[in-house]
Structures are given as structure tokens and as C-alpha cells.
Amino acid sequence: MIYAGKNTGILVQGATGSQGKFHINLMNEYAKEIGSAGVVAGTTPGKGGQEVFGVPVFNSVIEATEEHDIGASVIFVPAGGCGDAIMEAADARIPAVITITEHTPVHDIMRAITYARSCGTRVIGPNCPGMLVPGECKLGIIPANLCMKGDVGVVSRSGTLTYQVISELTSAGFGQSGIVGIGGDAVIGQTFSEVIDEFHADGRTKTVVLIGEVGGNLEIEGARRAIDLGMPVISYIAGVSAPKEKRMGHAGAIVEGGEGDASSKIERLRALGIPVATRPSQIPELIHEVR
């Protein structure tokens, strides 16, 4: 199991908004196809009693958990209420919270992640596409039609770039054991290393594909963890030619060791002996190399 499994009942917070509705439908279409539990309840304050594609909507997370067995929540609420939504799910002791919402205030997220940790809740995201384990569960917005069951674990900071990588893998015949988008914000819940731990514990991942970008040094930590666990890992880092991202200022660069740009990150990964693709379509051949 990677955060959630076939029998995990899913809650959607922000169920009655346009994105919430749209993706409840897609998640449950996939759940029906593979025979998993899917989305069993939704919440939107003040909209309790409504239904979205047959899924009952509650006013609060605690009410939803009283009537349904919920193992994970997917959050689509607007940015300003996102930190609150994470804490509400954690307060109801939901084990995993997947936060799709983007543009969330960073202080809210730091606080929510800290609170969630104290409740034993693991947070994925924000600003992420969620996760999908082919044949088992879909929590979020990763297009299921691109995925195929297999033994490659994909972990990524990006959304759409992840879909690109999955479609390259699937067309080359490499199925996936799990796909986890950890989010593109400066502060996120689960990081590369934690997801790699999860792949390792699950035991079905033979190769890890680590997709990174400019900024921060989480990729290096993740790569080191995979090496420590004896898991073969290959990587792709986007942003070699992109204009420099806005920086947090000098102090932020100090904390991160000033090595967040794509080229130096690629150098550091290669120095660890990790093959790094120059473009996504090269990933399948690199997997052949490490196997």
C-alpha cells in the first residue's frame, strides 16, 4: 500500500465546487473500472445533504467520518481555506491528506503540516496532482488513461510533467507501481525521501523515477534515500534553460546552500551515480540501463 489502497474510502473536501465535482466523477469512474472503494463522501460547509454524482455531501469532516470509513482525503477547497481544510482532516484523524489546491499561503501550510504531523496525518502537496496506483486507487487528478500497472515508482514535484513521464513510460512498456505528485510549492508535506520510503515498504517498486525542478534540494535528499535503501533510481530535472525563478532572497538561498538551480542539481545527482535524462522521452532507456 502506498498511502492508500484498494479498500481506502476517500473523502473529497470542496466537493461542490467545479473542480471538486469534475474530479469526484473521474475518480469514481476509475474506482468503478478497477473495483476500488473510491470517493465515499464529500464536504462543503453549508452544503450538507446534497449529492455530487451520487456521493453524499456533509457540512464537516467529522460528520462525514461518523457515517463513512475514510482513509484519505483529497482537498480542492480554495487557497485561502486550504490550511484550515488540512487541519480539519487531521483533527478527524484521517491518515492521509492529498492537497490539490494551488496558490496557498505558505504560513498556513507550514502550520497545517505541523499540526497534521501531531495528529499522525501525512500531507501530500499542496499544489500537486495527487497520487495514483494503477489498478488500486486514484486520489487526485492524474489522468488514469495514461497509466499502466507495473513496477516503476514515479515521484515528482510537477503536475503535468508527471503525466508526460507516465505516458513515456507506458508507451515504452514500463508500467507503474505508484505515481505520487508531491507538489511544486516551497513548503510541501511529503517529500521525495518519504515517498521513496513508502515505495520501499510497499515492496512492488523495482525502479524509482525522480522528477525534479529548479529550487530547493529535496531531489538530492530523495536520491540519497533511494541509494541507502538499495533502490535503483533515475532522474529528470526540468528547468535547465528556463529563466531563473524568483528567489526567496539571499537568506533563503543560504539555507538551501545556494545550489537550487537545475544544472548544479543534475551535477550532484550524477556525482551520486544516478543517470539523469536530458528530456522526458529518454527516461525509458535509462531504466533499461539500471536494470
Place this chain on the structure above:
Amino acid sequence: MKFREYEAKQIFRDAGIPVPNSVLITSPNEAAPALSIVADNVVLKAQVDVGGRGKAGGILPANADNINAVAAELFGKTIKGLKVEKVLVEEALEISHEYYLSITIDRSKKMPVILFSKEGGVEIETLAKERPEALRRIYVDPSFVTLPDFIVRNAIGDAPKEIGKIIRNLYTVFIAKDAVLAEINPLVMTPQGVLAADGKIILDDNSLARQGISENRDLAPREAEAEKHGFSYVELDGSIGVIGNGAGLTMSTLDIIAHYKGKAANFLDVGGGANSDRVMYAVRLVASMPGVKVIVVNLLGGITRCDEVAKGIIAAGISQPVIVRLAGTNEAEGRRLLEEHGYRMLDTMDLAIRAAVEVAQ
């Protein structure tokens, strides 16, 4: 978004952090009256947002005898491309020691971190690299509303106690302003006590609305306009227009254009859940840039629906060729719409980008 020095100092003053006496002026003839309020000896500091302002001639000492001439000189300057429009007239300080103090966010630890050094006034990156032991890093649980005493003690070590109060107040500013950086460099010891001689505050761009700021003034006019439509946009100097969804995929598109020896004209991420109007605006915006010969649209549906994207491309009706790569949610419908209107759609990202590079050549 960054606050200028004078704004940061006003925020510090309001929060109980001691700052030198100063007056902000917007024309040279306000300089002499400002001096009479502030001090006999002052420094005139250009309020431009550039690094190395002092070395570039943006900080000039003055007194009652030469204030008008010095002010006229500073207001006539352009510093690293920015015209001097505002000047802070500040008392000249008698400095006996300089410290470094900031509060920022540590991405890996997901916590605020206080950075303090007794060796301020130097290039802080150099200090962090060469003598990391001289820079204290104290992590703060983000649920703390105010700083507990032990954190303050750990941060200052044997430095003067009055710095402890400044750290507490700076933390309050950091939280209240939704800052990603609140920095005092240097924090100086003077006969009047410890003062914030310079200040910098950077706000979290995702918190501007609740800080009552309606527009991010750090963005160039076209970028600001683009942001209103919900996408991030950067102009480059090539001939291949780029529209992607998601920062990662769009960056990757630029990387592959470079790989095939092409030159991108821009970076445009339409963002998540783009509807047809936003896509139409994006296509028109990119097409309107001078020198754009071809546009490559590289979109993978997730929160974005391919049918909406197709409708937007068709509605834009621009004259340059548009090469499209679309996959994901509602893909079949998007593909059908585009083919009906004669747009060239290629199956992979590499093929679409290579085709665009060929057209541009």
C-alpha cells in the same frame, strides 16, 4: 513581493524595532527641510530595488552645507537601470559593531528559521559558506504565535540582550505580514543602542490578497496583465512561442527547444484548469509578441480539460502556425475539434517541438 527599505523600516518602527530617524522625500527641494528634522549629518539613500546599491552610488552622505547639491545629484541618477524617484534622508550613524539578523523559511524542515550572526555587514552568503559556525540557525515551530524565551536565548548567545527584543518583534512582523523573508542587515550597535540600519521584507506572493495588496508591483506590466488571466509569463528573445500547462512541463518544453537548437520566445504556463477564454488570451498574447514565427502548444490535461483548450486555440484565430500537442482529460473531444479546424496536431512532445523548431528555421 518586496517592500522597499523605507517601507520595511516603517513596519519595523510600528512593531517596536528601533530604526534610525529618517524622512522619505520625492524631490530634491524636500531634502533641506528633511535634514533639519532628521539630523545635522545624514545619508541620502536611493529607494531602488537593486543589490549593491551602495557601491553603485545609491547612498551618499550629506550635511547642511551640501544637502541641495547631493540631493540633486542622487535624484538625477539611474541606478542599474532604475530611475531614482524616492530617497530616504536618514541620520548618519556612529557604528561600533554590525550584526546580521533575518527570519526566513527552511523548505526542507518546513519551518521558520532565525539566522543570526555577530559578524554582520559582510556578504552573508560568503559568511555562510566560509565560516558556517559564525551563523546561528534556530528553528521555530510554526504554531508559535510569539517566540518562547529559550529560542531567543539560543539565537543571540552572548550578544547584547536588547537584540532579543528585536528578534521577538521581527518574528511578529514575519508572521503578521505573511513574509518569506524579514531581514535586518546590518543590525548596528550605536551610542543610541541597537538599530536596524537596513531592512528588507519579502511577502509570500500567495498571501498578497489577504495583506490588502491588490497588485504585485514587482511584475513587469505585461507579466502583471498575464497574471490577471491566471498564468505566469516571461518574455525571452527567440521566435518560437510557447504555451504549456504546469511550470514543469513548460520548463521542459523550453529545455527541449534548446536541445533541438531552437530559441523560445517566451515561457507561458496557463495554469491549472484553464478554460477556453484563458487559452484564447494566451495564444493571442504570445502571437502578438514581435518575432514569433510559430507557436507550440504543449498541454497535458489534468485539472485542464483538452476540449476547453482546443476551443481557445480555435477562437484565437491567429495568423502564425500553431503546432499542438494535447493529451489527457477529454482528449478525444479536443483532438476532434482541432482536426475539424485544420490544426496540426502531433502525438508526442518531442515531435511537436521538433516540428516547431523546423518551422521557425
